Amino acid sequence: MAALINVPPRAKRGDIIEIKTLMSHIMETGYRHTADGAVVPRDIITSFSCRYNGTEIFRADLFPAIAANPFISFFTVADASGTFEFEWIGDRGFSATAKAAITVE
Amino acid sequence: MRRPRIILATLLLTAIPVYAADIPQGERRSGTSFMAPQTKAMQDDDTANPGMLWTLEGEELWNKKYGTSDKACADCHGDARTSMKGIAARYPAFDRELGQPVDLEQRINLERARHQQASPLAYESHELLALTAFVAQQSRGMPITAGSDDELAPFIARGRELFMQRQGQLNLSCANCHDDNWDKHLAGSAITQAHPTGYPLYRLEWQTLGSLQRRLRGCIFGVRAQPYAFGAPELVDLELYLMTRAAGMAMEAPAVRP
Numbered sequence: 413m414a415a416l417i418n419v420p421p422r423a424k425r426g427d428i429i430e431i432k433t434l435m436s437h438i439m440e441t442g443y444r445h446t447a448d449g450a451v452v453p454r455d456i457i458t459s460f461s462c463r464y465n466g467t468e469i470f471r472a473d474l475f476p477a478i479a480a481n482p483f484i485s486f487f488t489v490a491d492a493s494g495t496f497e498f499e500w501i502g503d504r505g506f507s508a509t510a511k512a513a514i515t516v517e
Numbered sequence: 518m519r520r521p522r523i524i525l526a527t528l529l530l531t532a533i534p535v536y537a538a539d540i541p542q543g544e545r546r547s548g549t550s551f552m553a554p555q556t557k558a559m560q561d562d563d564t565a566n567p568g569m570l571w572t573l574e575g576e577e578l579w580n581k582k583y584g585t586s587d588k589a590c591a592d593c594h595g596d597a598r599t600s601m602k603g604i605a606a607r608y609p610a611f612d613r614e615l616g617q618p619v620d621l622e623q624r625i626n627l628e629r630a631r632h633q634q635a636s637p638l639a640y641e642s643h644e645l646l647a648l649t650a651f652v653a654q655q656s657r658g659m660p661i662t663a664g665s666d667d668e669l670a671p672f673i674a675r676g677r678e679l680f681m682q683r684q685g686q687l688n689l690s691c692a693n694c695h696d697d698n699w700d701k702h703l704a705g706s707a708i709t710q711a712h713p714t715g716y717p718l719y720r721l722e723w724q725t726l727g728s729l730q731r732r733l734r735g736c737i738f739g740v741r742a743q744p745y746a747f748g749a750p751e752l753v754d755l756e757l758y759l760m761t762r763a764a765g766m767a768m769e770a771p772a773v774r775p
Contacts, residue, residue, distance in 0.1 A: 414570045414573040414574050415570075416563075416564050416569055416570060416573070417564070418564035432562075432564050432565060434564060434565060434567060434569070434570065436567075436570040436574075438724075438725075439724075479721075479724060480567075480724035480725060481567040481570060481724070483565055483567070485565075
């Protein structure tokens with residue numbers, strides 16, 4: 413699964429930075445039916461988290477009303493150089509990770 | 518007790534000429550200019566535009582070996598960033614072997630059959646859309662040049678005829694909306710001028726990327742006519758006419774539309 417991550421490559425210490433993530437996922441609600449009446453089983457991302465140098469800084473639970481290919485953006489304070497680790501977990505054993513590095517001056 | 522019934526019969530007689538006036542060159546506008554600022558922002562930011570997910574996968578597929586030839590697109594075409602520059606802007610293009618125009622999706626499948634000995638990818642499949650989006654992305658910002666081949670003239674003429682042809686239970690032609698009433702709305706949605714500058718594009722309504730043929734079929738269904746099948750020559754002629762109609766406008770693929 414493809415993911416697009418936007419973390420500024422460098423920032424000044426103490427800067428407030430925006431992190432943007434876009435994850436490829438169909439987000440099937442589980443409320444739809446096929447033409448012959450069978451329920452299309454739910455297939456969504458249920459949880460997203462971001463860790464900054466090992467410490468969790470952001471977490472979100474996702475629900476069926478969220479559109480396909482969820483775009484999640486949030487802010488944090490750049491306090492040290494290192495990596496952001498992103499993790500998406502969902503139905504049917506869905507799991508995806510991504511990483512992005514930042515240099516703090 | 519019976520409720521009084523009010524019957525309102527409104528008869529609208531609108532005189533629409535059989536051959537609608539073309540949009541003057543100076544007044545042509547991309548679908549982008551009809552969008553809300555939020556949707557525009559989504560299209561302009563490559564990390565918020567969901568279409569970019571397909572181009573990412575398309576790049577992987579470009580380098581993936583396919584078929585019995587065990588060749589990747591990149592083995593013949595090299596770096597798409599240089600070799601595919603401007604290609605999408607001149608499609609649909611004339612194929613000499615078939616003697617008819619083919620669109621970008623059909624070209625990809627023809628190349629697979631002729632040079633990779635691989636099976637064709639289904640229309641609107643994730644793989645075909647990803648490859649098309651990746652190739653189309655290389656023409657971003659370039660002017661549309663489709664239809665400059667002389668052999669395309671009869672097909673463009675047929676596409677134009679289809680565009681002007683009233684059809685379906687609503688008895689509407691494409692031109693009735695997109696030439697004559699593009700400055701108005703259908704319910705809450707802008708009608709737009711139908712310039713296919715951004716295909717394949719991510720439609721929020723679809724929640725996925727889709728081709729111009731999907732869009733055309735949607736419109737034909739909307740006027741309650743029987744849509745042509747994917748890959749039908751009529752759809753390719755329509756695509757071709759629309760691209761020549763938008764000649765010179767900038768490519769925006771993968772665009773975002775509401």
